Amino acid sequence: MQSAxxxxxxxxxxxxxxxxxxxxxxxxxxxxxxxxTAAAAMPNVTNMRKHMVGRKAVAAPHTRDVFWRHNPExxxxxxxxxxxxxxxxxxxxQAFGTWIWEASFISFKNGQYPDLIPDDxxxxxxxxxxxxxxxxxxxxxxxxxxxxxxxxxxFRALDPTAQVYGGQHDWQAxxxxxxxxxxAAQ
Amino acid sequence: MGFLAxxxxxxxxxxxxxxxxxxxxxxxxxxxxxxxxxxxxxxSSIGAHANLRSSSLRGNDFLGIGSAMRSADSTIWxxxxxxxxxxxxxxxxxxxxPALDWQIKLQTPPAAxxxxxxxxxxTVLTKDGDQVHxxxxxxxxxxxxxxxxxxxxxTMEGEVASSAQGLQGTVPLPFASEPxxxxxxTFTIATIQPSASALKRLRAQLHFRRSSERPGEERWLxxxxxxxxxxxxxxxxEDPHESPTIFEPENGADGLTLRFAVHLGHEATNxxxxxxxxxxxxxxxxxxxxxxxxxxxxxxxxxxxPVTDGIG
Numbered sequence: 469m470q471s472a473x474x475x476x477x478x479x480x481x482x483x484x485x486x487x488x489x490x491x492x493x494x495x496x497x498x499x500x501x502x503x504x505t506a507a508a509a510m511p512n513v514t515n516m517r518k519h520m521v522g523r524k525a526v527a528a529p530h531t532r533d534v535f536w537r538h539n540p541e542x543x544x545x546x547x548x549x550x551x552x553x554x555x556x557x558x559x560x561x562q563a564f565g566t567w568i569w570e571a572s573f574i575s576f577k578n579g580q581y582p583d584l585i586p587d588d589x590x591x592x593x594x595x596x597x598x599x600x601x602x603x604x605x606x607x608x609x610x611x612x613x614x615x616x617x618x619x620x621x622x623f624r625a626l627d628p629t630a631q632v633y634g635g636q637h638d639w640q641a642x643x644x645x646x647x648x649x650x651x652a653a654q
Numbered sequence: 655m656g657f658l659a660x661x662x663x664x665x666x667x668x669x670x671x672x673x674x675x676x677x678x679x680x681x682x683x684x685x686x687x688x689x690x691x692x693x694x695x696x697x698s699s700i701g702a703h704a705n706l707r708s709s710s711l712r713g714n715d716f717l718g719i720g721s722a723m724r725s726a727d728s729t730i731w732x733x734x735x736x737x738x739x740x741x742x743x744x745x746x747x748x749x750x751x752p753a754l755d756w757q758i759k760l761q762t763p764p765a766a767x768x769x770x771x772x773x774x775x776x777t778v779l780t781k782d783g784d785q786v787h788x789x790x791x792x793x794x795x796x797x798x799x800x801x802x803x804x805x806x807x808x809t810m811e812g813e814v815a816s817s818a819q820g821l822q823g824t825v826p827l828p829f830a831s832e833p834x835x836x837x838x839x840t841f842t843i844a845t846i847q848p849s850a851s852a853l854k855r856l857r858a859q860l861h862f863r864r865s866s867e868r869p870g871e872e873r874w875l876x877x878x879x880x881x882x883x884x885x886x887x888x889x890x891x892e893d894p895h896e897s898p899t900i901f902e903p904e905n906g907a908d909g910l911t912l913r914f915a916v917h918l919g920h921e922a923t924n925x926x927x928x929x930x931x932x933x934x935x936x937x938x939x940x941x942x943x944x945x946x947x948x949x950x951x952x953x954x955x956x957x958x959x960p961v962t963d964g965i966g
Contacts, residue, residue, distance in 0.1 A: 473683075473684065473687075474684065474687065474688055474691075474807055475684075475687030475688055475690065475691045475807065476687065477810070479810045479813075479814055480814050480817060480818065481694075481810055481813040481814050481817050482817040482820070482821070483694055483732075483813055483816075483817065484691075484694070484810065484813065485687055485690070492858065493858060493859050497859075498859075498861065501861060501941060501944075502861050504937075505861060505934075505937045505941065508933055508936070508937045508940075509930050509933045509934050509937060510933070511829050511830075511831065511925075511926060511929040511930065511933070512829065512830035512831050513826070513827035513828060513829055513830055514827060514828050514829075514830045515827050517749075518749040519749060520749055520750065525749040531830050532827065532830075543736070544735075544736040544737060545736075572734075574682065576682075576683070580682075580683050581683060595687075595690065595734070597733070597734040598731075598732065598733045598734065599732050600729050600730065600731055600732070600747075601697060601698070601701035601729070601730040601732070601816055601820075602727055602728070602729050602730070602747075603727050603819070603823070603824075604701060604702055604703075604704070604815075604816060604819045604823070605816055605817075605818075605819030605820035605821075605823050605824060606816050606817055606819070606820035607729075607820065608820075609817060609819075609820025609821045609824075610820075610821060610826065612820075613817075613821060614926075614930075618930075621863070621879065622861040622862070623861070624863070625860075625861045625862050625863045625864070626858075626859075626861050636817065639878065639879075639880060641878075641880055641924065641926075641927075642822075643821045643822065644826060644926045645826060646826070646923065646924070646925050646926075647825070647826040647827060647828045647829065647925075648825065649828075
C-alpha cells in the first residue's frame with residue numbers, strides 16, 4: 469500500500485476525514501444502514517440548557533442524540549449524520565437545523581484513489597463538515613469519536629481486511645467514564 | 655479615534671482573492687480535503703486561545719458593565735457548506751442562536767486549472783469602530799492565506815489537541831436511557847424464502863462482527879469490541895415443519911424460521927458499554943428483519959421482549 473494522500477495522514481484528530489476501502493457489499497448499499505447503526509448505537513445523554521418559553525429563557529433538559537438524513541437528490545452530500553440537542557417540546561426534525569457536529573458521507577466510484585486503493589475495492593469517506601470548539605475542546609467529542617469508531621467497525625465487520633486512512637477511529641474506554649450522579653453540563 | 659478604527663476595520667475585513675496550487679481536477683478526492691485541512695488548522699489555532707470570551711450584548715454599553723454581565727466562553731463554529739464553501743465564526747452561543755463577533759467565509763468556485771479562493775467577512779462586530787477579537791480574526795485569515803499558497807498542508811497538532819481536550823477535558827453528561835443488561839432473550843423471524851438465500855444475505859450484509867471462535871456457529875458480536883463482558887446474537891436455523899405454530903409454508907413452499915438468541919453482557923463499572931450493547935441489539939434485530947424483508951415482505955418477527963419492542 470502507498471502512503472496516505474494529503475489530508476488523510478494518520479492522526480488522533482476526531483475532525484479529520486476517514487477514507488475506507490473494503491471489498492463486499494456495494495458502498496451505495498452499505499453506507500446508509502451502517503450510518504443508521506452508528507447513529508442508533510449512540511447513547512442519549514441529558515444536557516441542561518436554556519430554551520425560550522414565551523419571552524423567557526428557561527433551563528430545561530435537552531436530549532443529545534445523533535440523527536441522520538438521506539437525500540440522494542442532493543447536489544452535495546446525500547447522507548449526513550448530526551449530533552443535536554433536542555428540547556423538551558421539540559421533535560428531532562425541528563432541532564435538526566441546530567447542530568453540535570455533523571458528519572457527511574460520500575461513496576466513490578471505484579478507481580478514485582488509483583495510487584492507494586485497488587480497483588476492486590469499494591470506497592467511502594466520512595468528512596466532519598460541522599463542529600464547534602469551546603474551552604479549547606471540540607464539543608460533543610465523545611459522541612463524535614464513538615460514532616467514527618462504530619462506523620469503521622461496521623465496515624470491518626463486512627470485510628476484516630478493510631483499509632482505513634485518516635483521523636481517529638479507535639476507541640479508548642477511558643474517553644467516556646461513567647458520568648457522576650449529578651454531572652455538570654458539558 | 656473611532657473613525658480611524660472604523661477605517662482600519664473596513665480595510666482589514668475587505669474581500670480578498672487568492673490563487674492556490676490546488677488543481678480543480680480531482681476536487682472531491684484531493685482538493686476539497688486539502689482546503690478542509692487548512693480550515694481546520696485555522697479554527698484549531700484560534701480554538702487554542704485561553705480565556706477567549708464573547709458577549710451577547712449589542713448596542714451601547716455604559717462602562718462595559720453590560721458586556722461583562724452577558725459574556726461567556728466563546729464558541730468557534732466551523733462549517734463546510736456543500737463541497738466548495740467553508741465558514742468559521744467566533745461568538746457566543748445564546749438561547750436565541752449564535753451572537754457572532756465575526757465570521758470568515760472561504761469560497762472556491764469551480765474553475766479550469768488551479769482553484770482560486772475568495773475570503774470574505776459576512777459578519778463583523780465592532781466596539782467604538784474597533785473590531786471585536788481582531789487578533790483572532792487576523793490569525794485565522796493569515797493561516798488561511800498562507801495555507802492556500804503553500805505546497806504542504808498545515809500541521810494537525812491543533813486539531814489533535816482540541817480533539818484530546820474535548821474527549822478528556824470535560825465531565826461526561828448523564829445518560830438519558832437505561833441499558834437492558836444483563837439479558838438473555840430469544841426471538842424468531844419467519845420467512846418463506848429458502849434458507850440458503852436468507853443465510854447468504856445475512857452473512858454477507860449484516861454489518862456486525864462475525865465470531866470465529868467456534869467454526870460452524872452463526873454468532874454476531876454486538877456492542878463495543880473492548881467490552882470485558884461481551885454481547886452477541888446467535889442464530890439457530892430450524893426446520894419449518896418442526897415449528898408449525900410459528901410458520902407453516904403454503905403449498906409445500908420452501909421456508910424457514912430463524913431463531914436468534916441475544917446475550918447482553920453487563921459491566922458494573924462501564925455504563926457506556928451496556929448502553930451501546932443494548933442499542934446494538936435493537937439495531938441488529940431491525941437490520942436482520944430488513945434484510946429478510948427485502949426478499950419477503952411478509953417476514954414476521956416474534957418474541958424478543960424489550961429487544962424487539964417497536965420493531966416489525
